[in-house]
Amino acid sequence: MSTNDNSHYYIPESSWYPVWAAFGVGTMMYGLANWLNQLKAGEDGGTHILFYAGFTVLAAVLVAWYGKVIAENHEGLANAQLKKSYVWGMSWFIFSEVMFFAAFFGALFYTRNFVMVWLGGEGGKGITGDYLWPAFQAVWPIVENPDPSVFPNPGESMAAPPLSQWGSYLPFWNTAILLSSSVTVHMAHTAIKNGARGALKAWLGITVLLGIVFLFLQVEEYMHAYSEMGLTLGTGIYGSTFFLLTGFHGFHVTLGTFILAVQLVRAFKGHFSHDDQFGFEAASWYWHFVDVVWVFLFFFVYIY
Amino acid sequence: MSDVAHDASEFAPPAELEEMELYHPKTWIGKYVWSQDAKTIAIQYAITAIAIGLVALVLSLLMRLQLGFPNTFSLIDPSNYLQFVTMHGMIMVIYLLTALFLGGFGNYLIPLMVGARDMVFPYLNMISYWVYLAAVLILVASFFVAGGPTGAGWTLYPPQSISPGTPGTDWGIILMLVSLALFIVGFTMGGLNYVVTVLQARTRGMSLMRMPLTVWGIFIATILALLAFPALFVSAIMMLLDLLLGTSFFMPAMVSLGDQTAYDGGSPILFQHLFWFFGHPEVYIVALPAFGIVSDILSTHARKAIFGYRMMVWAIVAIGGLSFIVWAHHMYVSGMNPLFGFFFATTTLIIAVPTAIKVYNWVLTLWQGNIRMNVPMMFAIGFVFTFINGGLTGLFLGNVTVDLPLSDTYFVIAHFHMVMGVSPILVVYAAIYHWYPKITGRMLNDTLGKIHFWMTLLGTYSIYYPMHYLGLEGLPRRYFAYGDTAFISESSQDLNAAITIAAFVVAFAQLFFLYNLVRSLRKGEPAGDNPWEATTLEWQTEHTPPQHGNFSKELPVVYRWAYDYGLPGAKDDFIPQNVPPSNVVYETDK
Secondary structure, three states: OOOOOOOOOOOOOOOOHHHHHHHHHHHHHHHHHHHHHHHHHOOOOOOOHHHHHHHHHHHHHHHHHHHHHHHHHHOOOOOHHHHHHHHHHHHHHHHHHHHHHHHHHHHHHHHHHHHHHHHOOOOOOHHHHHHHOOOOOOOOOOOOOOOOOOOOOOOOOOOOOOHHHHHHOHHHHHHHHHHHHHHHHHHHHHHHHHOOHHHHHHHHHHHHHHHHHHHHHHHHHHHHHHHHHOOOOOOHHHHHHHHHHHHHHHHHHHHHHHHHHHHHHHHHOOOOEOOEOHHHHHHHHHHHHHHHHHHHHHHHHHHO | OOOOOOOHHHOOOOOOOOOOHHHOOOOHHHHHOOOOOHHHHHHHHHHHHHHHHHHHHHHHHHHHHHHHOOOOOOOOOHHHHHHHHHHHHHHHHHHHHHHHHHHHHHHHHHHHHHOOOOOOOHHHHHHHHHHHHHHHHHHHHOOOOOOOOOOOOOOOOOOHHHOOOOOOOOOHHHHHHHHHHHHHHHHHHHHHHHHHHHHHOOOOOOOHHHOOHHHHHHHHHHHHHHHHHHHHHHHHHHHHHHHHOOOOOOOOOOEEOOEEOOOOOOOHHHHHHHHHHHHHHHHHHHHHHHHHHHHHHHHHHHOOOOOOHHHHHHHHHHHHHHHHHOHHHHOHHHOOOHHHHHHHHHHHHHHHHHHHHHHHHHHHHHOOOOOOOOHHHHHHHHHHHHHHHHHHHHHHHHOHHHHHHHOOEHHHHHHHHHHHHHHHHHHHHHHHHHHHHHHHOEOOOHHHHHHHHHHHHHHHHHHHHHHHHHHHHOOEOOOOOOOOOOOOOOHHHHHHHHHHHHHHHHHHHHHHHHHHHHHHHHHOOEOOOOOOOOOOHHHHOOOOOOOOOOOOOOOOOOOOOOOOEOOOOEOOOEOOOOOOHHHOOEOOOO
């Protein structure tokens, strides 16, 4: 086929989806601002209807939109160039996401290696810390806050116990779960390439299940932290960074699990072939990315 | 000449489908409002950005009135002044310049210049614009809520931004952060589109090293944006947590209005690091497209190939890379370790190398060119001058010891307005005068354009040159009024009044421009397809303005780089990129 033959080209027909999606996002974000403002004023009795309405519109549009993309692909309307564009688009998106987490990790390192040291009375700006809180010991994780009357001390930290006790250490099991889910999603990918539909459904199903178990354990961990350990978002910078980093990671796992679940439904509907499966592949890339972030989290937030 | 650079065989033709009427918008509203055509979206971006930019211009005039004639007008009170400073800065940097260069010029020029029918993801492009519009509306909404917009300065430094006493700590700061988050979301979608279009949708023969520098500039700037905006997003999230959920990431122990606040131990400097990790690349997100556009305009109107094309490309890439390791030069006075200051001063001065390469190459492009002194060319040359001016003061401020006394004075304002305000805006005008004929099919009026140029250029120099002097005298920035102080000479007030008058002259000059834009839409001289006799693909379309799908049945094939002006021996003064070597006529008589 001659590549010069561009006489038949495809320009998608007009669509309302983007406008509705933008309307949904805009409404949702304005509703969020409204909500936050009520939160700030301490009157959390509002209905937040704008936020939920916007979210509903957005969700509905996305379902319809993705359905349409899939349908167009099945009709053979997506050409090789578009398919390659999806690959590049997803790659750059993940690159942008990497920078998102890099900023969080940067904040964690700055807090640990600079701010905490100064508060403890060491280093260039140590003199203020020494003057204000002479008793404060700069040890990470911080379980004794400089001024417990402002930020109550957390009862204990999430720091890893000695190796021998890892059997009862929840984050260790979460690491194992997430790492094995990376393997299973890879197995599912291999299964698609080999045309093994049964194996695809099985491996993908296991992956989704592992994602859900991870989230369940994470919620368990949070509840345990809040109710028994006394570690909350408001117990000083250790708790703040802990919940910020693991929370945003958890949010990404939630998204990833949802995306993989959609791929699972598609697998049951007979989608994906050995040479056309980027919807699945993009989901699996995202999942691997979330996994890698967790490995860093496990090391820097829990162990180190 | 097998000069087709990338492997065209990878691009299979689309499925067996006639070009159907179905795919072209049928209604007026489908064509101009709910459009997915990159060209229409570009115009929507541009109009929205310029509209909100005019709001920011008016805010600056109100501030100038206060500064120039402090006891004469009682239009604004001190809190208003801070709010206007904040909104002026934020709107100009993010909502005008970033959106206009990438969303406006990027959308219009990338597909046309690389020979594509549209962006690779037209719907994503469309949603990107509408989300941007929502972000603008939420930002504008902050003028109408209780307490008004935030008055924290465009850098939003905590603790000021969320401490009681600062204007707009109720609604304003929340709306600002939410609007920024929304802008970033919208921009990320658009940005992915621009990057992938450049990587994926180039026509046959358009290798990376044949792309016009405009596309290079926008391409690298978009990559910077994709990598830098997440840091702003993260700092917005953390600030919201500090404000609402009582964490203390950024808030130190402090006493506010006599009471100890409910914070301690946080680090405002951490915010500054995060903010400037975004903020410095942001400078180049605005500057790189300007560099690219100005290179193309200079080359076209000087009828000469751009000097050192490869160096120009690598300079853009180098500036993009370096821009990520200079951010703390905005923080010399924050009390950070002097060794850091040394490091960041060094990297900052290193950035002058690729930048100087670009300036030399622009000048050498002009040298012995057959210069056509029309309006876009005047603006482009004005940019080179202004950029050198602003860049030189950048060398002052990049050195720690020189920066310390100048920090937070009008010298800094003069510097960044020269280099990041006036320079890019001159390029915006150059680009509008240059591409307006392609966008509308009509020329802009030359006389009005020249009046606009000279008033704008001389006016802005009258505004910002005296500010250097005020800064050296020690006049601090962001002050509502100066009152009687020993170190500020009385004549500085006269200078301030003169600056205000110059600002009004510049603002008045923009009316010529706006009138020209509207008038030429109907009454302008018909432009034809290629009024500037330019080589790049957007001038080679069959229709002007280009129709939906940009090119007619066949996409152009590219045989040469974008700068074949005055090729030795060739009969024509310029050879468009899609002219095959066999069609070039040489003067064989000699």
